[in-house]
Amino acid sequence: MGVSSYARVAASLLTVSSVIAQSSTITVDNQTVAVNASTLSPAVAIVSDEDLSAPETLQLTDAVVANLTSIDLANASLFAFDDNATSIDARSLGCKVFPGDQAYPSTLVWYIFDLLLGQSLIKTVPLAAPCYNDWPSEENAALCTTITNNWTDSYLHEEDPTSIMWPLYQGRTCMPTDDPTANCTLGAYPSYAVNVSSVAQIQLAVNFARNANLRLVVKNTGHDFNGKSAGAGALSIWTHHLRDITYIPEYNSTIYTGKAVKMGAGVRAFEIYTAAQSLGVTVVGGEGRTVGVGGGFLAGGGHSPLSSLYGMAADQVLSIEVVTPDGRFVTASLEENPDLFWGLRGGGGSTFGVVVSVTARVYPVLPVTVMTFSFATSTNLTSTTFWEGVRTYFDYFVEYTDAGIYAYFSTILTGADSYSFGMAPFFAPNKTVSEVEALVAPWFDRLAALGITITPVINEYSDFYDAWWANFPLETVGITNIKTASRLFPKSNWANDTSLNATFDAIKTTVELGGSFLAFNIAAAENDNSDNSVNPAWRGTCLHAILATLWDSSANDTTIVEASETLTYDWMQKWRDVSPNAGAYMSEADISEPNFQQAFYGTNYDRLYALKQQYDPKSLFYTPTGVGSENWYITGQLTGLPTQNGRLCPV
Numbered sequence: 001m002g003v004s005s006y007a008r009v010a011a012s013l014l015t016v017s018s019v020i021a022q023s024s025t026i027t028v029d030n031q032t033v034a035v036n037a038s039t040l041s042p043a044v045a046i047v048s049d050e051d052l053s054a055p056e057t058l059q060l061t062d063a064v065v066a067n068l069t070s071i072d073l074a075n076a077s078l079f080a081f082d083d084n085a086t087s088i089d090a091r092s093l094g095c096k097v098f099p100g101d102q103a104y105p106s107t108l109v110w111y112i113f114d115l116l117l118g119q120s121l122i123k124t125v126p127l128a129a130p131c132y133n134d135w136p137s138e139e140n141a142a143l144c145t146t147i148t149n150n151w152t153d154s155y156l157h158e159e160d161p162t163s164i165m166w167p168l169y170q171g172r173t174c175m176p177t178d179d180p181t182a183n184c185t186l187g188a189y190p191s192y193a194v195n196v197s198s199v200a201q202i203q204l205a206v207n208f209a210r211n212a213n214l215r216l217v218v219k220n221t222g223h224d225f226n227g228k229s230a231g232a233g234a235l236s237i238w239t240h241h242l243r244d245i246t247y248i249p250e251y252n253s254t255i256y257t258g259k260a261v262k263m264g265a266g267v268r269a270f271e272i273y274t275a276a277q278s279l280g281v282t283v284v285g286g287e288g289r290t291v292g293v294g295g296g297f298l299a300g301g302g303h304s305p306l307s308s309l310y311g312m313a314a315d316q317v318l319s320i321e322v323v324t325p326d327g328r329f330v331t332a333s334l335e336e337n338p339d340l341f342w343g344l345r346g347g348g349g350s351t352f353g354v355v356v357s358v359t360a361r362v363y364p365v366l367p368v369t370v371m372t373f374s375f376a377t378s379t380n381l382t383s384t385t386f387w388e389g390v391r392t393y394f395d396y397f398v399e400y401t402d403a404g405i406y407a408y409f410s411t412i413l414t415g416a417d418s419y420s421f422g423m424a425p426f427f428a429p430n431k432t433v434s435e436v437e438a439l440v441a442p443w444f445d446r447l448a449a450l451g452i453t454i455t456p457v458i459n460e461y462s463d464f465y466d467a468w469w470a471n472f473p474l475e476t477v478g479i480t481n482i483k484t485a486s487r488l489f490p491k492s493n494w495a496n497d498t499s500l501n502a503t504f505d506a507i508k509t510t511v512e513l514g515g516s517f518l519a520f521n522i523a524a525a526e527n528d529n530s531d532n533s534v535n536p537a538w539r540g541t542c543l544h545a546i547l548a549t550l551w552d553s554s555a556n557d558t559t560i561v562e563a564s565e566t567l568t569y570d571w572m573q574k575w576r577d578v579s580p581n582a583g584a585y586m587s588e589a590d591i592s593e594p595n596f597q598q599a600f601y602g603t604n605y606d607r608l609y610a611l612k613q614q615y616d617p618k619s620l621f622y623t624p625t626g627v628g629s630e631n632w633y634i635t636g637q638l639t640g641l642p643t644q645n646g647r648l649c650p651v
């Protein structure tokens with residue numbers, strides 16, 4: 001894969017005309033700076049504390065920063081903290097500095113930054129660069145073939161410092177190709193990434209980006225559906241290698257005493273589930289195998305196959321270690337920085353700082369029963385009867401989530417007046433096969449009465465990991481012919497047949513129009529740790545529904561924009577009309593969602609916005625649809641097809 005190339009890139013970042021160790025000056029690109037050579041070792045102090053993971057013991061302290069002032073840069077405070085920053089209008093700082101600007105750091109400054117980081121700075125090479133003539137030092141036909149063939153595999157993108165899994169939002173400026181004469185440009189890939197393995201590196205990057213007015217991006221796995229982990233011209237903090245996992249047999253806080261796990265921000269679902277299985281506990285994480293649990297997933301709230309039973313992933317969090325926009329490394333918990341703790345659990349990724357690790361409560365091992373089946377229109381099953389069959393399911397949504405069930409199902413148009421329904425899977429934690437059979441018997445009897453024949457496959461597993469691994473295959477990423485939007489339909493729509501029929505009819509109409517309906521029958525149970533910033537719409541839902549529009553892979557931008565706007569303003573309006581005060585899940589959402597503040601954050605928005613001004617007065621952190629993002633825009637965008645390929649500027 002392209003992954004081995006980045007180490008090389010860091011080493012050849014530039015040509016240095018003098019050897020630092022013996023010199024008191026460095027010259028790069030004809031720019032010379034006087035340095036105290038001893039300060040150009042990695043800027044780090046070791047802080048010992050048994051509660052800290054190894055990366056957390058390596059910190060940037062005031063004493064370390066004080067030493068850096070012996071580097072005679074024009075701005076010696078380039079790496080300094082930003083204590084007691086007073087509230088300013090961040091917009092007065094103008095657009096974030098962009099490569100080529102007068103104010104953009106010189107190659108020499110990047111070089112010094114890399115030395116202070118302990119040489120973990122990576123100059124971006126687009127993942128698909130080996131396919132292109134215009135990247136002669138990368139061009140490699142065999143590598144290009146491997147990258148092309150693996151492009152839909154999430155592991156490929158996770159191992160790359162800047163690649164993201166939904167290239168539409170990168171601008172599709174360097175897709176795998178068999179035409180090497182095409183052009184490959186960075187697009188929305190950040191210019192540089194820091195491959196972090198210590199808190200000190202995060203602190204340095206945060207301070208540098210803030211002091212130099214650079215755009216800052218945080219990339220963990222790159223799963224984000226809306227390009228939140230990309231940004232043109234940016235410096236990126238890549239948290240992928242923060243993967244420590246520590247078991248805490250007896251965590252003790254005001255609200256919880258018991259077993260917990262502490263995980264680095266880079267830990268992915270399959271890793272924490274594997275660890276949990278061997279520890280004999282159950283962790284609340286998502287269904288996607290390679291999603292980063294402590295990164296964007298948890299920051300958005302995090303829904304899980306266990307959410308109907310135990311709540312959102314954010315509801316399990318006991319404390320978070322985080323580098324805040326001032327560069328300081330702090331703990332956020334109910335006891336320390338409780339307001340920050342509230343905001344980090346639901347307010348969205350890359351908003352209040354860089355999360356380093358998360359400590360979450362765990363549960364005992366529990367058995368899980370899982371069922372899959374499908375049915376479709378055929379010569380024996382008319383579309384009218386098909387829809388009656390789907391409608392019978394809707395009658396049980398509240399009952400099933402009350403029983404702790406999570407179900408992931410789909411209804412799609414497969415041809416003229418042809419449809420299929422897929423249950424993949426019906427996931428029943430803490431239930432036996434016979435309990436599940438008894439639970440669904442009334443529904444299945446109605447399907448049988450309609451003449452709909454199903455052949456359920458049902459299995460019981462002794463723990464969560466085995467049930468999850470067997471039933472959630474690795475999903476396809478990297479494609480550019482799909483856009484999704486979503487809605488958290490409120491349980492109150494199930495109060496009577498009139499409102500339920502209106503809900504069902506709105507969904508049915510959008511599927512008839514060609515939308516793919518991918519939905520979760522799920523509830524977000526509450527516990528005594530649910531006082532967090534998770535979208536309040538989650539608490540009242542029994543249906544998290546996604547609607548997707550697809551276009552031909554060869555479609556031009558005009559066609560994509562049309563499809564996109566039809567989804568946002570026509571199809572989704574039908575859903576909003578029947579759920580006017582509800583919301584949508586920010587992490588599986590339409591980037592163009594109208595009034596996103598209400599939809600993604602609900603009544604929490606004002607408090608989150610105030611918290612954002614307090615912790616990030618200079619708007620160092622930005623993501624599309626993030627808290628406060630309405631104050632910024634990306635230049636050069638096509639309406640209906642927003643990307644992160646442009647300058648970030650104040651409105």
Ligand SMILES: Cc1cc2nc3c(=O)[nH]c(=O)nc-3n(C[C@H](O)[C@H](O)[C@H](O)COP(=O)(O)OP(=O)(O)OC[C@H]3O[C@@H](n4cnc5c(N)ncnc54)[C@H](O)[C@@H]3O)c2cc1C
Nearest residue numbers: 220221222223224228286287288292295296303349350355
């Ligand atoms: C295949 C697939 C399956 C999914 N399954 C589920 C699911 O079951 N449940 C669910 O709730 N969601 C699911 N999602 C959505 C998922 O929660 C979001 O895509 C989420 O943003 C991914 O977070 P990440 O850290 O892995 O990805 P990234 O794209 O790397 O990051 C996402 C956002 O979080 C920020 N971020 C990441 N790490 C940090 C950090 N350490 N500190 C601060 N900010 C950070 C990034 O800047 C970005 O804004 C799925 C997505 C995909 C593509």
Ligand SMILES: *[C@@H]1O[C@H](CO)[C@@H](O)[C@H](O)[C@H]1NC(C)=O
Nearest residue numbers: 014015027028029030031107
């Ligand atoms: C450095 O200076 C030399 C001589 O003035 C000049 O030829 C060269 O282009 C300069 N290099 C850069 C990178 O500015």
Ligand SMILES: *[C@@H]1O[C@H](CO)[C@@H](O)[C@H](O)[C@H]1NC(C)=O
Nearest residue numbers: 024035036037038039067070
């Ligand atoms: C380098 O810094 C150290 C520590 O601050 C100081 O003792 C030493 O004199 C400095 N050396 C030079 C050449 O400036």
Ligand SMILES: *[C@@H]1O[C@H](CO)[C@@H](O)[C@H](O)[C@H]1NC(C)=O
Nearest residue numbers: 038039044045061063064067
């Ligand atoms: C500052 O630099 C001096 C000289 O190199 C070194 O001895 C000292 O450990 C440094 N202090 C810190 C906190 O890094």
Ligand SMILES: *[C@@H]1O[C@H](CO)[C@@H](O)[C@H](O)[C@H]1NC(C)=O
Nearest residue numbers: 062080081082083084085326
């Ligand atoms: C910031 O404020 C705190 C508390 O008022 C004070 O102790 C600290 O010295 C201040 N820091 C700076 C750099 O002014």
Ligand SMILES: *[C@@H]1O[C@H](CO)[C@@H](O)[C@H](O)[C@H]1NC(C)=O
Nearest residue numbers: 001145146147148149150153
């Ligand atoms: C994916 O990449 C791996 C190694 O990086 C390679 O062995 C494999 O053949 C690739 N898969 C495809 C389908 O090309």
Ligand SMILES: *[C@@H]1O[C@H](CO)[C@@H](O)[C@H](O)[C@H]1NC(C)=O
Nearest residue numbers: 134179180181182183184185
């Ligand atoms: C590549 O970029 C160059 C320079 O901008 C341009 O002239 C050329 O037409 C581009 N080629 C393609 C295939 O787009």
Ligand SMILES: *[C@@H]1O[C@H](CO)[C@@H](O)[C@H](O)[C@H]1NC(C)=O
Nearest residue numbers: 250251252253254256257258
């Ligand atoms: C937890 O902390 C409380 C208050 O400090 C204390 O009373 C209690 O004994 C502790 N419990 C455990 C199991 O350590």
Ligand SMILES: *[C@@H]1O[C@H](CO)[C@@H](O)[C@H](O)[C@H]1NC(C)=O
Nearest residue numbers: 376377378379380381451453
């Ligand atoms: C339709 O029903 C007939 C009779 O029950 C059966 O033989 C046939 O296989 C069914 N066809 C389909 C497509 O289900």
Ligand SMILES: *[C@@H]1O[C@H](CO)[C@@H](O)[C@H](O)[C@H]1NC(C)=O
Nearest residue numbers: 309310363366404429430431
């Ligand atoms: C799991 O099921 C058992 C037996 O029905 C029950 O006692 C227990 O409370 C359930 N656990 C949860 C978390 O619902």
Ligand SMILES: *[C@@H]1O[C@H](CO)[C@@H](O)[C@H](O)[C@H]1NC(C)=O
Nearest residue numbers: 492493494495496497498499
């Ligand atoms: C049905 O429920 C909706 C939503 O809760 C409510 O607004 C409406 O008044 C109810 N209608 C009837 C006929 O009960």
Ligand SMILES: *[C@@H]1O[C@H](CO)[C@@H](O)[C@H](O)[C@H]1NC(C)=O
Nearest residue numbers: 388391496497498499500501
């Ligand atoms: C709701 O829809 C069902 C099935 O289509 C129908 O039988 C019922 O009469 C409808 N109820 C109302 C109140 O519209």
Ligand SMILES: *[C@@H]1O[C@H](CO)[C@@H](O)[C@H](O)[C@H]1NC(C)=O
Nearest residue numbers: 552554555556557558559560
């Ligand atoms: C884009 O594609 C559509 C459908 O093929 C076609 O009608 C339209 O003319 C194209 N527009 C442009 C600008 O090429």
